[in-house]
Amino acid sequence: MLRGLWTTLHSLFTKPITIQYPEQKRPVRARFRGRHVLKRYENGLERCIGCALCAAACPADAIFVEASENTDEKRFSPGERYASTYEINMLRCIFCGFCEDACPTEAIVLGDNYEITFTERESSVYTRDFLLEPVPAGAKPTPQQTEPGVFTRSVPEMKDPTD
Ligand code: SF4
Ligand code: SF4
Numbered sequence: 001m002l003r004g005l006w007t008t009l010h011s012l013f014t015k016p017i018t019i020q021y022p023e024q025k026r027p028v029r030a031r032f033r034g035r036h037v038l039k040r041y042e043n044g045l046e047r048c049i050g051c052a053l054c055a056a057a058c059p060a061d062a063i064f065v066e067a068s069e070n071t072d073e074k075r076f077s078p079g080e081r082y083a084s085t086y087e088i089n090m091l092r093c094i095f096c097g098f099c100e101d102a103c104p105t106e107a108i109v110l111g112d113n114y115e116i117t118f119t120e121r122e123s124s125v126y127t128r129d130f131l132l133e134p135v136p137a138g139a140k141p142t143p144q145q146t147e148p149g150v151f152t153r154s155v156p157e158m159k160d161p162t163d
Pocket of ligand 2: 050053102104105107108
């Protein structure tokens with residue numbers, strides 16, 4: 001009994017380790033894998049080129065990608081194609097990060113959002129519009145009208161991964 005009382009007394013004078021969530025949130029670790037985000041370039045174009053390598057790499061078969069062709073009048077990504085449908089079934093996802101590793105354009109990223117809740121099965125499928133990050137300040141939303149001959153590569157130029 002005395003040991004129990006000592007523990008209580010001792011706890012009264014130690015700094016609490018609990019925080020007032022959700023008002024207060026702890027910062028996540030640098031390599032934390034939270035909810036996926038589909039990234040954009042600084043000019044607002046989407047990084048995803050609809051190649052479906054993420055879907056092929058996913059061990060849980062959680063990703064569905066359907067690609068469509070870009071045109072200069074209606075351009076979503078700098079590549080030849082873009083993901084017109086992009087879905088992740090969060091009931092299947094095991095947050096392994098393989099999709100992130102497989103993506104050639106660094107389009108799909110597991111961010112730091114861990115507040116993932118849904119109450120219906122339909123809401124567990126996160127769609128392209130939900131996953132796309134907001135358009136950067138000063139950039140145009142997609143689809144954009146672009147100059148002919150500017151975006152000619154099927155896959156956008158990427159930085160050297162060995163740098
Ligand atoms: S984190 Fe893993 S399981 Fe989840 S969608 Fe990506 S590859 Fe699939
Ligand atoms: S997220 Fe990356 S790997 Fe997946 S379809 Fe888009 S470009 Fe390809």
